Amino acid sequence: MMPxxxxxxxxxxDWWRRRRTRELALIACFLLPSITVFFLYRVLPLGWNVLLxxxxxxxxxxxxxxxxxxxxxxxxxxxxxxxALQNTLIFIGVSPLAILFALGIALLVNSDLxxxxxxxxxxxxxxxxxxVAVGIIWRWMYDERGGIINFVxxxxxxxxxxxxxxxxxxxxLPSVIVAEVWQILGFYMIIILTGLQSIPPHxxxxxxxxxxxxxxxxxxITLPMLKPSLFLCAVVGILNSFTSFDLVYIMTNGGPxxxxxxxxxxxYKSGFGQTKFDYAAAxxxxxxxxxxxxxxxxxxxxxGNAGTLQR
Amino acid sequence: MISRRTLVKSGAGTIAAAALGMPAIAQAPKKxxxxxxxxxxxxxxxRGWIARFMKDRPGVEVEWLDKKGPEIxxxxxxxxxxxxxxxxINTQGALGLEYAGQGALLDLTPRLNAEADVRTRFxxxxxxxxxxxxxxxxxxxxxxxxxxxxxxxxxQKAGLAxxxxxxxxxxxSAQKLTASDASGFLTxxxxxxxxxxxxxxxxxxxxxxxxxxxFNTPKAIEVTERLAKATEAGAINKISWTGRWVEPNGAxxxxxxxxxxxxxxxxxxxxxxxxxxxxxxLGVAHAPGGFxxxxxxxxxxxxxSKNPDLAWDFLKFVTNExxxxxxVNRKLVTGNxxxxxxxxAELEKNDPLVHAILKTQLEHTDKxxxxxxxxxxxxxxxxxxxxxxxxLLGRKDAKTALADAERKVARELKRG
Numbered sequence: 001m002m003p004x005x006x007x008x009x010x011x012x013x014d015w016w017r018r019r020r021t022r023e024l025a026l027i028a029c030f031l032l033p034s035i036t037v038f039f040l041y042r043v044l045p046l047g048w049n050v051l052l053x054x055x056x057x058x059x060x061x062x063x064x065x066x067x068x069x070x071x072x073x074x075x076x077x078x079x080x081x082x083x084a085l086q087n088t089l090i091f092i093g094v095s096p097l098a099i100l101f102a103l104g105i106a107l108l109v110n111s112d113l114x115x116x117x118x119x120x121x122x123x124x125x126x127x128x129x130x131x132v133a134v135g136i137i138w139r140w141m142y143d144e145r146g147g148i149i150n151f152v153x154x155x156x157x158x159x160x161x162x163x164x165x166x167x168x169x170x171x172x173l174p175s176v177i178v179a180e181v182w183q184i185l186g187f188y189m190i191i192i193l194t195g196l197q198s199i200p201p202h203x204x205x206x207x208x209x210x211x212x213x214x215x216x217x218x219x220x221i222t223l224p225m226l227k228p229s230l231f232l233c234a235v236v237g238i239l240n241s242f243t244s245f246d247l248v249y250i251m252t253n254g255g256p257x258x259x260x261x262x263x264x265x266x267x268y269k270s271g272f273g274q275t276k277f278d279y280a281a282a283x284x285x286x287x288x289x290x291x292x293x294x295x296x297x298x299x300x301x302x303x304g305n306a307g308t309l310q311r
Numbered sequence: 312m313i314s315r316r317t318l319v320k321s322g323a324g325t326i327a328a329a330a331l332g333m334p335a336i337a338q339a340p341k342k343x344x345x346x347x348x349x350x351x352x353x354x355x356x357x358r359g360w361i362a363r364f365m366k367d368r369p370g371v372e373v374e375w376l377d378k379k380g381p382e383i384x385x386x387x388x389x390x391x392x393x394x395x396x397x398x399x400i401n402t403q404g405a406l407g408l409e410y411a412g413q414g415a416l417l418d419l420t421p422r423l424n425a426e427a428d429v430r431t432r433f434x435x436x437x438x439x440x441x442x443x444x445x446x447x448x449x450x451x452x453x454x455x456x457x458x459x460x461x462x463x464x465x466x467q468k469a470g471l472a473x474x475x476x477x478x479x480x481x482x483x484s485a486q487k488l489t490a491s492d493a494s495g496f497l498t499x500x501x502x503x504x505x506x507x508x509x510x511x512x513x514x515x516x517x518x519x520x521x522x523x524x525x526f527n528t529p530k531a532i533e534v535t536e537r538l539a540k541a542t543e544a545g546a547i548n549k550i551s552w553t554g555r556w557v558e559p560n561g562a563x564x565x566x567x568x569x570x571x572x573x574x575x576x577x578x579x580x581x582x583x584x585x586x587x588x589x590x591x592x593l594g595v596a597h598a599p600g601g602f603x604x605x606x607x608x609x610x611x612x613x614x615x616s617k618n619p620d621l622a623w624d625f626l627k628f629v630t631n632e633x634x635x636x637x638x639v640n641r642k643l644v645t646g647n648x649x650x651x652x653x654x655x656a657e658l659e660k661n662d663p664l665v666h667a668i669l670k671t672q673l674e675h676t677d678k679x680x681x682x683x684x685x686x687x688x689x690x691x692x693x694x695x696x697x698x699x700x701x702x703l704l705g706r707k708d709a710k711t712a713l714a715d716a717e718r719k720v721a722r723e724l725k726r727g
Contacts, residue, residue: 256704275689
């Protein structure tokens, strides 16, 4: 026969186990809808997309196994893929520069500058604008005949003839990038500004007492403390570079030639313009792999623990 | 707890309700859907067609959907994938052939053979634009092809007597019309609309059996080089090779471009924006040699339609009873020979300029080019056009670009 103390302990263990099971069941119930939606709308399509990339498929034809044909086509024969990849990487490469620019602006509007709040609002205003509207506005500003940019350049004597910003191979991509940076700059600035304002002032006070110069305070306090904000900006910048479909579609539709083609516009054109859904699926797999790799690198760059819970 | 009596009552009630509902299900109307391409402005007319069609056919229902141009392929293909495509579909250009090539459209040939009066209703050249591998998949809804618009005051100022009669004259006239703020020539470029410039030089894109690329010839290289040089010199406006619809038409409407090579609907855009446009100032002509690229709207039936006979009835109704109203309302030609003759006769009295424009659409219909009956036209276009753009905008030499284009086009043709 079990002694009384042992019985109590066994009963207590059972109680804790039952309670733990109930808790887990409750957690599972709460998570289930989200997990179901995530599985149905993310994991399943992604899996199907990967499968599709190894098949010949169109809406009305039965799928046939293609093996690596689409990947071979993409890597060995499709110049447009390489152009689109290069443009996408340039788009991504510009993100750090835009973040640096936003950091400078955030430092300025965080200082005692007169009218800083007004500048802050003006810079942020571009972010909530619809991307389609931004594309149309910039397209008209760049217009060769009636655009304000060409007007100013010609009136000020900086250009003798109109510059076909969106119609030339040389200017088209930089012009789209400028519009892209203009729109997202406000977002970067607000994120960095929030980071700046959450740095405890006593750190600067202590550094000042120790005689640290301003640049040292920036390198040793500001930048390290801004790491999470900068990481967020970098990730959003990368994602934004991959999904700048609407801006490119409105401003240049990937042209002239394929001078502003991005992977995302190429995927759309292949799928819906040329009914090559199978090939578009292969392009999507490459884009996804690239996105994963870049996010991993960005995470590593900030110490490998971005996004972990701080207890 | 439910008693046995209540349970039996509920069961009996359910069975009775189901039995009463069955005739209603059996009498559910036959329904077809009608997808149009960006003609929402004609809503009262289309609703009127549907009402008249349904009135004569009790128990029939027609649902109308309209989508803008870029949305149509996305919408239709997702509907195809879901197995619920609209019964009757309106497409522009070669898209209908692409869908036919995919097996999405119903072959209308047996129906056209069985009803000779329907076949003879249409201009045969336009009707043949939707023949894919020997079968006809669409009927003309409204038809267009390219022509040459020209700015008469600019021509007079440049000392030009009239529109050019050859490719050489196009370039020479364009050069004469060019000034610091004016250019001589503009063309629309989408859907092969620029192809008459090559056709008038005897260059063809593909072999007759559509299996080989035939454009990489010394003549094609020469034509391309001349176009590139004229573009560099400003005689051909660069927008010709970069814009799509708004930009080139807008540039011509501004009044400082001598010629616009475009299809007939461009007139309404130009007229809307260009205050200078009057019957006295706007000239209308065929491109040299009478060559033109069609860019018409057709109507087809989805193969997955559950009511193909009803859809065919609707197609015949729209292209006959509906065509008259459409032609008058939108000032266009429909491809229905009788309807167009009546409408043009009216327009000659009421609107001579539109009459002159629409008349060109029914002339030289045997000289239509750039309308290869391919099931993968968009892929061939994508293989060819960017390379041509590279030359015309000064990025590559013609010889290299056409060789690259030939390789890419051959690859697409092989892919099928």
